[in-house]
Amino acid sequence: MSGRPVVDINLFFHNEAQHLEDVIRSILDQTWDAWRLTLIDDGSSDESREIAERWAGRDRRIGLKRFRANQGIVSGFRAAFLLGDADFVMPKSGDDLIAPTFIEEIMRVLEDPRVAMCHAGAVVIDSNGNVTAEVPASTRLATPTVHGQGQRPRRKPVTGCS
Numbered sequence: 001m002s003g004r005p006v007v008d009i010n011l012f013f014h015n016e017a018q019h020l021e022d023v024i025r026s027i028l029d030q031t032w033d034a035w036r037l038t039l040i041d042d043g044s045s046d047e048s049r050e051i052a053e054r055w056a057g058r059d060r061r062i063g064l065k066r067f068r069a070n071q072g073i074v075s076g077f078r079a080a081f082l083l084g085d086a087d088f089v090m091p092k093s094g095d096d097l098i099a100p101t102f103i104e105e106i107m108r109v110l111e112d113p114r115v116a117m118c119h120a121g122a123v124v125i126d127s128n129g130n131v132t133a134e135v136p137a138s139t140r141l142a143t144p145t146v147h148g149q150g151q152r153p154r155r156k157p158v159t160g161c162s
Contacts, residue, residue: 008084012076013094032103043070
């Protein structure tokens with residue numbers, strides 16, 4: 001790795017054999033080289049498990065964790081955060097393709113010491129790769145509620161990595 005901050009990409013999936021190879025390749029194609037990938041199998045019963053095992057065996061940056069039974073999306077996200085021990089943690093689900101410069105672009109935003117979290121917009125694609133919907137970053141996270149106070153701080157959410 002390059003001496004840059006490391007990003008733990010924790011990819012949880014359940015029965016995503018149709019998408020998993022492409023999602024893993026989108027991570028391998030990143031221009032940011034300081035990353036580790038943990039594949040988190042949420043009790044898959046399709047070929048996802050075998051795909052994940054093959055990739056974990058091919059690349060030392062890829063690890064594999066398995067749940068015996070499906071724990072659900074909330075547990076998957078929780079596991080993604082708990083398993084991350086690098087400088088930054090990026091949870092992803094098994095059908096999340098990312099552009100080759102995605103991590104590099106979010107790391108530029110996260111260089112600002114005032115920024116603790118970054119999120120991006122998304123596009124929804126069909127099985128033919130056609131964009132069917134777009135979710136801009138500005139609509140994904142509204143300004144957060146201050147914990148315990150029930151009021152909103154007067155600052156804009158970070159959306160520079162959309």
